[in-house]
Amino acid sequence: MKTTQIFALCLLFLSLAACNKENEVSVNADLQPYFDSFAAEAKARNRSVEMGHVSGDIAVLNENNVAAKCQSLASGHKNVLVDEKFWKTADAMAREMVVFHELGHCALSRPHTDATKADGSCESMMQSGTGLCKMIYNSKTRSAYLDELFK
Numbered sequence: 001m002k003t004t005q006i007f008a009l010c011l012l013f014l015s016l017a018a019c020n021k022e023n024e025v026s027v028n029a030d031l032q033p034y035f036d037s038f039a040a041e042a043k044a045r046n047r048s049v050e051m052g053h054v055s056g057d058i059a060v061l062n063e064n065n066v067a068a069k070c071q072s073l074a075s076g077h078k079n080v081l082v083d084e085k086f087w088k089t090a091d092a093m094a095r096e097m098v099v100f101h102e103l104g105h106c107a108l109s110r111p112h113t114d115a116t117k118a119d120g121s122c123e124s125m126m127q128s129g130t131g132l133c134k135m136i137y138n139s140k141t142r143s144a145y146l147d148e149l150f151k
């Protein structure tokens with residue numbers, strides 16, 4: 001094989017490797033326990049959830065008041081992208097609420113709903129955050145919100 005052919009072959013492998021990396025689904029190690037817990041809570045409610053196409057990452061999001069988002073990638077995969085500043089200061093309950101909300105978009109294809117209960121609280125953790133309902137996610141309200149999320 002001529003040197004030029006070998007060089008061309010190397011370029012081909014390099015571009016394939018780059019493509020594969022882009023299509024690879026990987027979950028940030030800090031997010032993984034929350035992805036696992038999401039799958040476990042779904043399973044506990046007899047809801048089968050396909051998460052093989054959902055990546056997760058933590059990065060600085062320079063968007064006001066955006067703690068995280070669900071991105072649709074060109075590869076067809078989804079990515080839960082969490083703001084690093086939010087992640088560093090949030091407790092486990094707030095982290096779970098945000099990751100589960102984004103997985104509600106990315107893994108369950110759920111849109112926002114700002115449906116409000118009689119007491120003013122949000123009916124769903126899929127609330128937009130800009131609506132009028134109050135979102136209180138704690139050890140008392142968690143189970144009902146997860147029932148609603150996976151209903």
Ligand SMILES: [Zn+2]
Pocket residue numbers: 101102105112126127128
């Ligand atoms: Zn949302």
